[in-house]
Amino acid sequence: MATKKLTGEALARALAGPTGHLFQDFDRLRRALTHASARHSKGVDYERMEFLGDRVLGLVIADFVFGTFPDAPEGELSLRLNALVNADTLAEIADEIGLTDLIHTGSEIRRLAGSKRVNIRADALEALIAAIYLEGGLEAAKRFILRYWEPRSRSAVAARRDPKTELQEWAHQVSGEPPVYTIEGREGPDHDPVFTISVCVGSYEPAVATGRSKREAEQAAAAAVLVREGVWSVGEDA
Structure with a gap:
């Protein structure tokens, strides 16, 4: 996770390739990647955006598994959804796209073991989804989500029993x-x-x-x- 606060423009350049989106609102993007523990954050952090991104992700994934597995009963659809939106999956994707190194946090967070920072990586990814959604709409968010979640949707893990x-x-x-x-x-x-x-x-x-x-x-x-x-x-x- 970042040791210093990067500019919104620098974040936009770093994430243009992984997300496929050219961010225009640099302040919003910077907020999406700022944890509440960051010094001088003064409430300008990703908490509200995480809330929105979580709902956008849930909608896109629910729609995807519903259409992709037409014969699956409700129980299996729920298992697949839960496996795709849990914190471990989100943290893994955050690492894959290089998001983890861009999250601005306080020093006490950076000292935590990696396993204890899973939620932070997951929350920041949800906030990033919100930033994409607010700029590009649902289709832009959907393109990003399916790019990384679709390959994981067909794994045996996603269909395991509860x-x-x-x-x-x-x-x-x-x-x-x-x-x-x-x-x-x-x-x-x-x-x-x-x-x-x-x-x-x-x-x-x-x-x-x-x-x-x-x-x-x-x-x-x-x-x-x-x-x-x-x-x-x-x-x-x-």
């Missing part, structure tokens, strides 16, 4: 009891929380995972148990 459902069935087989989920911690502001949740199945060792919501953390913890115990192979987890 981890919590899978774990519950496995837990009944091996212990006769349902999994027990426990909230171990909650960090971050109300608008951008990070939950830490553990899951225990009978006498098996608990697994711990984090997520942007309790459900996401529970899904990640369930997937961790399934992979560790050999129910799922590596690559099937989130």
